[in-house]
Amino acid sequence: NSQTTILTVPGAKNAADAVYTCVIQCDEHGKTVGSEHKEDVKSNIFSIDPVTPVKATTAVAQTLTCKIGDLTTDVTVTWKNKDGNAIITGSGGYTIVQGSVVSNVQESTLKMDTTALSGLSGTVTYKCAAKSKQYPDSYISEDKYIVVNFLVFTVAAKNSEVLIKHRR
Numbered sequence: 001n002s003q004t005t006i007l008t009v010p011g012a013k014n015a016a017d018a019v020y021t022c023v024i025q026c027d028e029h030g031k032t033v034g035s036e037h038k039e040d041v042k043s044n045i046f047s048i049d050p051v052t053p054v055k056a057t058t059a060v061a062q063t064l065t066c067k068i069g070d071l072t073t074d075v076t077v078t079w080k081n082k083d084g085n086a087i088i089t090g091s092g093g094y095t096i097v098q099g100s101v102v103s104n105v106q107e108s109t110l111k112m113d114t115t116a117l118s119g120l121s122g123t124v125t126y127k128c129a130a131k132s133k134q135y136p137d138s139y140i141s142e143d144k145y146i147v148v149n150f151l152v153f154t155v156a157a158k159n160s161e162v163l164i165k166h167r168r
Helices: none
Strands: 020-026 039-041 049-051 054-055 064-070 074-080 093-097 105-112 122-131 144-150
Touching: 049 093, 049 144, 054 064, 064 122, 064 144, 074 093, 074 105, 093 144, 105 122
Parallel strands: 054 144
Antiparallel strands: 020 039, 049 064, 064 105, 074 122, 093 105, 122 144
C-alpha cells in the first residue's frame, strides 16, 4: 500500500528556489505527533528565454537557440517542430545540441540543415522545454515558442546594357 501526495505551488509563490517539508503522520504505524516522518523536498526554479523572433531563409542551414537561466546544473532540453512533434537529433536534418551551464545559463541549439527547411515558408513556430536532470521525477517545463519568419527572395532577370569605354 502506498499513498502519493502532490504539493502544487501557485505561480505567484513559485519565483525562487525553496525547500518544503512533507510531514507524514500515521497512528497505525506509530508515526504520531512528535514522532512523525519528515522529508524535505526541494523546488528549483529556472527560466527559459528562447531567442525569438528569428528571420531566416530556407536556402542555408539555420540555428535556433533556447536559453535556460538560473541554473547550477545542466537540464535536458527538448525541441518540437511546427506540428508539435518531438525532434530527434540526426533525423530529418535536425541536430540538437544540449549545451552546458556557463554562468548559470545553458544554451541549447536546434540546428536545421536545408533538408529540415525544405518546403517551409511564412511564419513557423518551434518549441523548446526543459527538464531537471538533477531531479528526474520533476515535470518538464511548459513549451516556450520560437517564432521563425522565413524570408522569400526572388530573382528577376532583366535586360540591361553596359557601356564600356575603351582607352585609346
